[in-house]
Amino acid sequence: xxxxxxxxxxxxxxxxxxxxxxxxxxxxxxxxxxxxxxxxxxxxxxxxxxxxxxxxxxxxxxxxxxxxxxxxxxxxxxxxxxxxxxxxxxxxxxxxxxxxxxxxxxxxxxxxxxxxxxxxxxxxxxxxxxxxxxxxxxxxxxxxxxxxxxxxxxxxxxxxxxxxxxxxxxxxxxxxxxxxxxxxxxxxxxxxxxxxxxxxxxxxxxxxxxxxxxxxxxxxxxxxxxxxxxxxxxxxxxxxxxxxxxxxxxxxxxxxxxxxxxxxxxxxxxxx
Amino acid sequence: xxxxxxxxxxxxxxxxxxxxxxxxxxxxxxxxxxxxxxxxxxxxxxxxxxxxxxxxxxxxxxxxxxxxxxxxxxxxxxxxxxxxxxxxxxxxxxxxxxxxxxxxxxxxxxxxxxxxxxxxxxxxxxxxxxxxxxxxxxxxxxxxxxxxx
Numbered sequence: 001x002x003x004x005x006x007x008x009x010x011x012x013x014x015x016x017x018x019x020x021x022x023x024x025x026x027x028x029x030x031x032x033x034x035x036x037x038x039x040x041x042x043x044x045x046x047x048x049x050x051x052x053x054x055x056x057x058x059x060x061x062x063x064x065x066x067x068x069x070x071x072x073x074x075x076x077x078x079x080x081x082x083x084x085x086x087x088x089x090x091x092x093x094x095x096x097x098x099x100x101x102x103x104x105x106x107x108x109x110x111x112x113x114x115x116x117x118x119x120x121x122x123x124x125x126x127x128x129x130x131x132x133x134x135x136x137x138x139x140x141x142x143x144x145x146x147x148x149x150x151x152x153x154x155x156x157x158x159x160x161x162x163x164x165x166x167x168x169x170x171x172x173x174x175x176x177x178x179x180x181x182x183x184x185x186x187x188x189x190x191x192x193x194x195x196x197x198x199x200x201x202x203x204x205x206x207x208x209x210x211x212x213x214x215x216x217x218x219x220x221x222x223x224x225x226x227x228x229x230x231x232x233x234x235x236x237x238x239x240x241x242x243x244x245x246x247x248x249x250x251x252x253x254x255x256x257x258x259x260x261x262x263x264x265x266x267x268x269x270x271x272x
Numbered sequence: 273x274x275x276x277x278x279x280x281x282x283x284x285x286x287x288x289x290x291x292x293x294x295x296x297x298x299x300x301x302x303x304x305x306x307x308x309x310x311x312x313x314x315x316x317x318x319x320x321x322x323x324x325x326x327x328x329x330x331x332x333x334x335x336x337x338x339x340x341x342x343x344x345x346x347x348x349x350x351x352x353x354x355x356x357x358x359x360x361x362x363x364x365x366x367x368x369x370x371x372x373x374x375x376x377x378x379x380x381x382x383x384x385x386x387x388x389x390x391x392x393x394x395x396x397x398x399x400x401x402x403x404x405x406x407x408x409x410x411x412x413x414x415x416x417x418x419x420x421x
Binding site: 097098137143144223229233262 | 295
């Protein structure tokens with residue numbers, strides 16, 4: 001199978017393309033795959049492992065990979081002794097398990113049988129273009145999460161209903177916040193303040209009875225639970241820098257939630 | 273088994289399914305993670321009934337759940353993280369974070385410290401459970417690989 005890949009490389013060279021650019025294309029594709037993984041919320045060790053394995057599968061003699069939460073650096077050594085370095089800056093992560101699965105499957109396929117460079121680039125681009133869930137599914141998830149956790153933490157069914165109504169607020173805000181590219185931390189402060197305001201409103205019109213459970217159900221939507229768990233997993237795997245970065249990020253988000261809630265609850269002088 | 277417990281388990285499953293939807297999980301894994309969320313909370317409730325300690329219960333629940341997720345992931349050849357993250361969602365201490373914040377807002381220093389302390393230890397116990405589960409799986413996997421050769 002490697003012969004086939006070599007043959008491909010040769011024929012493309014005969015067509016007038018330089019083989020050097022062929023390796024560039026492959027490395028670019030591999031980095032794209034790593035970028036998708038990191039943005040979708042995979043652990044650092046998985047990203048490093050995937051990039052290294054795919055580089056070796058494509059015939060690079062040696063691959064030095066360094067990944068942290070916000071950056072990927074790869075240097076590969078080619079058989080003729082030259083080396084290529086590429087870097088990616090990573091901004092913004094949003095959990096998308098389906099992309100992680102897809103890249104994982106692609107990496108397994110490539111390691112078993114390196115597909116031609118063009119095909120590989122296409123496959124990676126397909127995954128990165130993969131449509132996210134429709135807005136309706138996201139909205140349903142918001143409603144379900146808010147109401148289920150309001151009841152779970154001890155609220156009544158009516159509190160659950162009030163929490164579901166409240167969850168329209170963070171849904172709408174996160175939708176528009178993404179559109180106007182608001183900073184995530186500021187968005188969280190605004191969202192949690194809005195949640196508290198709207199929860200007060202639902203109690204005022206008599207839909208919910210206990211404001212605490214309504215707010216908690218909605219706060220579960222903002223809490224950095226996943227960020228914290230990924231960071232802890234990174235720490236276990238020996239990625240101390242990324243682990244510390246992730247934990248810091250989670251703490252900052254928790255503080256942002258507290259600030260948002262505190263502004264409203266202090267402002268309205270709620271004594272609970 | 274009281275109706276309260278059944279309500280909690282049901283809500284844990286539904287809430288976990290909601291998060292799975294948010295994380296773009298589809299197909300059979302959506303149901304698997306929902307069941308995992310309920311399984312997680314069942315372990316918590318049983319340990320809590322037995323020991324009466326929240327910290328111990330958090331630890332046991334996260335340990336057992338992470339082990340379940342790791343074994344399931346190995347069998348299905350899926351990345352572990354896609355299963356373990358949704359399954360431990362019911363343990364995310366949203367209520368304690370809120371209580372800490374509320375005590376802070378209410379200028380109640382003693383309550384804030386006790387709630388914050390509980391929050392800190394819960395997060396530690398949860399992480400510890402996951403760390404130990406990952407270690408157990410690594411050791412078991414290495415032994416299996418060794419004897420396969």
